[in-house]
């Protein structure tokens with residue numbers, strides 16, 4: 407079946423027309439750096455500068471116009487927050503759209519743009535079914551001790567406070583890709599999956615199931631991200647609020663949009679940060695050091711939780727492309743049996759024909775892998791399956 411997959415991230419829209427029976431991309435396009443002054447459209451080998459005047463709905467319109475003649479048989483949208491209710495690929499009806507809207511405040515960088523994209527796509531392709539696939543679904547297996555916050559039970563229940571986790575579409579895809587690459591049964595593998603895009607999260611995957619993940623009730627917890635702070639002592643926020651420095655909306659803006667790499671280095675583009683750090687910029691060097699330090703903390707914590715690790719995987723924009731970040735995250739992990747091979751790491755290049763590559767030394771017990779993120783393929787396949795097609 408021919409499925410058009412639209413993946414709205416916090417800094418990009420990725421899209422692909424997928425032949426689900428053969429797992430092939432028939433056409434693909436993406437707009438990256440949305441919200442900055444150098445938004446760019448990539449279509450095959452062609453790159454077009456879109457500049458600063460483009461927001462996400464306009465980017466989606468550009469993409470939809472290019473796909474209209476391809477007549478997709480279904481459209482699938484990535485929706486980041488599915489709350490308690492959405493665990494399976496779901497046909498988008500008015501009532502489902504209302505439910506997704508209700509979750510918007512829990513994923514303010516994601517659900518509202520995804521909804522805007524869905525409305526544009528419904529208008530452009532009204533005669534085919536539109537589905538949503540949710541980032542939170544893969545983490546529905548989190549055990550209670552990883553799912554709950556140490557707050558009183560009545561508060562958790564009354565206000566629906568719990569951890570959900572995100573990037574699940576890709577963490578699940580990573581687990582399957584690692585198992586296929588190693589020719590092992592996923593049910594026998596312990597994997598730490600590091601999704602390092604504009605948003606970033608680490609997941610501990612035991613036998614193909616998510617058992618812990620660094621993002622929480624919202625996609626703010628955990629790693630240092632493009633524009634998000636990740637873990638911060640909640641006392642800091644109380645202090646800023648109590649002393650009247652920032653109200654709730656200003657805190658939201660600070661933590662979601664002005665922190666992370668952008669807050670530390672002035673940009674959330676890791677390529678630029680690496681260039682400036684190499685030229686001696688101290689803020690950029692600190693940003694990289696903090697970014698790597700946080701990832702290493704989670705790798706160590708999840709290795710302990712899993713009782714050992716078979717593979718550590720790096721995926722998404724930074725995980726796939728930055729040999730510097732992969733190297734710095736993988737150094738000094740010999741104590742847990744992970745030995746880096748610097749030359750393989752430096753020369754590594756992922757392609758559609760080689761979506762997984764190893765960069766561990768030959769005598770390493772733990773596999774160090776880079777894995778191409780492919781949310782679009784996973785979403786398209788889930789949609790075909792939901793429609794009873796292949």
Ligand SMILES: Nc1ncnc2c1ncn2[C@@H]1O[C@H](COP(=O)(O)OP(=O)(O)O)[C@@H](O)[C@H]1O
Pocket residue numbers: 415416417418602603604605632674675676677678722723724727728
């Ligand atoms: N060659 C590269 N080296 C370092 N970082 C890169 C490279 N290519 C892309 N990135 C980084 O990947 C990040 C975007 O990742 P991506 O997975 O596309 O984000 P999202 O899907 O969350 O919008 C940006 O920080 C970008 O700078």
Ligand SMILES: CC(=O)OP(=O)(O)O
Pocket residue numbers: 414415416417486516541572573603604605606625
């Ligand atoms: C959940 C999330 O952070 O997604 P993204 O990395 O696309 O921003």
Ligand SMILES: [Mg+2]
Pocket residue numbers: 415603604722
């Ligand atoms: Mg992404």
